[in-house]
Amino acid sequence: MTASPGLLIAAPASGVGKTTVMLGLLRAFRDAGVAVQPFKSGPDYIDPAFHHAASGRPSFNLDSWAMPGALLDTLAGCGDDAALVVAEGSMGLFDGVACAGATGTGASADIAARMGWPVVLVLDVSGQAQSAAATASGFARFDPAVRLAGVILNRVASPRHERLARAAFDQVGIPVFGALPRSPELRLPERHLGLVQAAEHADLDRRIALHAVLLARHVDLAALRAAAAAIPRAPAAAPRLPPPAQRIALAHDAAFSFVYPHVLDGWRAAGAQIAPFSPLADEPPAADADLVWLPGGYPELHAGALAAATRFRTALHAHVAAGGAVHGECGGYMALGAALIDRDGVSHRMAGLLGLVTSHAQRRLHLGYRRALLAAPIGALAPDTELAGHEFRYATIVAQPDAPLARVQDAEGADLPDAGSHRARVTGTFFHLIAAT
Known part of the structure; x- marks a missing residue:
């Protein structure tokens, strides 16, 4: 080709x-x-x-x-x-x-x-x-x-x-x-x-x-x-990460924007329906969603607005009570926790679906490639699914009382302590998804 x-x-x-x-x-x-x-x-x-x-x-x-x-x-x-x-x-x-x-x-x-x-x-x-x-x-x-x-x-x-x-x-x-x-x-x-x-x-x-x-x-x-030049490529069927649900409500605004286009394209190609909504605008996720996905971003810059988004928070709890799944990546994970402490040391109430408390007042860089072997499902992604991605955050963990979500390793195969967490069908991790391995 x-x-x-x-x-x-x-x-x-x-x-x-x-x-x-x-x-x-x-x-x-x-x-x-x-x-x-x-x-x-x-x-x-x-x-x-x-x-x-x-x-x-x-x-x-x-x-x-x-x-x-x-x-x-x-x-x-x-x-x-x-x-x-x-x-x-x-x-x-x-x-x-x-x-x-x-x-x-x-x-x-x-x-x-x-x-x-x-x-x-x-x-x-x-x-x-x-x-x-x-x-x-x-x-x-x-x-x-x-x-x-x-x-x-x-x-x-x-x-x-x-x-x-x-x-x-x-x-x-x-x-x-x-x-x-x-x-x-x-x-x-x-x-x-x-x-x-x-x-x-x-x-x-x-x-x-x-x-x-x-x-x-x-x-x-x-x-x-x-x-400019290029090497001709042979046509190949790309392995696509299976969608974590059929109907996905995707948070998308200034606080939650970090999701790779190829991941969404792969989900759509597999027949998934993706419905964006804005937590910052206090919008609820789609009522018929099977799974709510909160990507990474900068929730720490909008912590006050998220704390005041009662309609969004109420809808999340109702979704989980009805048997729906919720997943958060990095910033989305922090927003699913009990509280987020901003750089000035002010604690803001988050969704409270997980016990996670994170702090930007105690900053430390966590950066690098990651492999994750799931111990619990993320929506339709079954346990033992192996994922490849990366981590980039400054937030530190103050509390994380829930069960670990995955075994997470760095690029050299060393086990890492920050393995994400889950409670019922609510899951979260600091790991940003790129591909299935």
């Missing part, structure tokens, strides 16, 4: 400006009349929403640790009707975990090699000039399966600075597609380890348009497009 030509936008490390470059490229190509399909390497809920805003097309995650190869190839096929694919890497190009998962270590390089997408390395050259070429040379030689197409220099201080850097790249034979001047006004606000959500930016389109002007002015878009 012929695949659309693509590029992977990567970097030696986080924080060098690759998302700025990614958004600018997506919008600049779109403005030039090129249908461009975005992807994001690794587990990330936030960046794909920015990609969608910039390109006009939904962005999908590709994760070599959690996703079987057939699922990766099927998702990559979402770009086969585009003229160009542009994927954004995560962290440094070769950064992954020590123990491989379904098809790799989670490194962006795994995706570039599997799809045959040449890499464009974004380099922050502030504080250096010729030395940037030495860095790129190392990346070009590190893995023969990953081809470096060239670089984009970011945060260039002056024309002289650019000349010095370009001369060194000429010397080592690595193309420079462009050089971006320092533009601090183009930086997007951050929260925790990522950007503030796309929906929270009233002026997002204007910001992306500025990125596009910068990229179109300083980067050779034609040369970039000419460098």
Whole structure:
């Protein structure tokens, strides 16, 4: 099967400006009349929403640790009707975990090699000039399966600075597609380890348009497009995670937005019906739902509104009393508990369907890939179902009196104490679901 030509936008490390470059490229190509399909390497809920805003097309995650190869190839096929694919890497190009998962270590390089997408390395050259070429040379030689197409220099201080850097790249034979001047006004606000959500930016389109002007002015878009390539893929039936219920009421608003599109698409393909509702608007879930699913998000930022959402809370309790199932992931799990303590130490009443109490006043980062072997069902997902996903939270557990939901391990196979919990048909976990293993 012929695949659309693509590029992977990567970097030696986080924080060098690759998302700025990614958004600018997506919008600049779109403005030039090129249908461009975005992807994001690794587990990330936030960046794909920015990609969608910039390109006009939904962005999908590709994760070599959690996703079987057939699922990766099927998702990559979402770009086969585009003229160009542009994927954004995560962290440094070769950064992954020590123990491989379904098809790799989670490194962006795994995706570039599997799809045959040449890499464009974004380099922050502030504080250096010729030395940037030495860095790129190392990346070009590190893995023969990953081809470096060239670089984009970011945060260039002056024309002289650019000349010095370009001369060194000429010397080592690595193309420079462009050089971006320092533009601090183009930086997007951050929260925790990522950007503030796309929906929270009233002026997002204007910001992306500025990125596009910068990229179109300083980067050779034609040369970039000419460098794109891909490996033909054989058609494959992707393994889909079976839906946890036939009729699913899905919480969706500013507090609960972290669910992967490929998961929902898989449930719909299996015949499930998904009905969104907003706990923040004090809406009840659909009355005919078999299961209520509360995804992750930022309930701690809306704890007061959730505490006051009596209609939502009453409907949840009535759903459970009638024999319905409820599941919460991370932020959704916290909202199902007895209380959530915000960063100021104020305790807010939550749904009270589980005994969990969490605190953002006692912050500690929990981050990484996870495997979960269910000890109790999540809706129609039976015990002993094995799931792959990830965890990212700062909240700490103050109380968790209910029975554990699963055996949870990190990427190296070490058992973790935070195994989620369940009470009757109410379940919750800090684990974000990506795929079945």
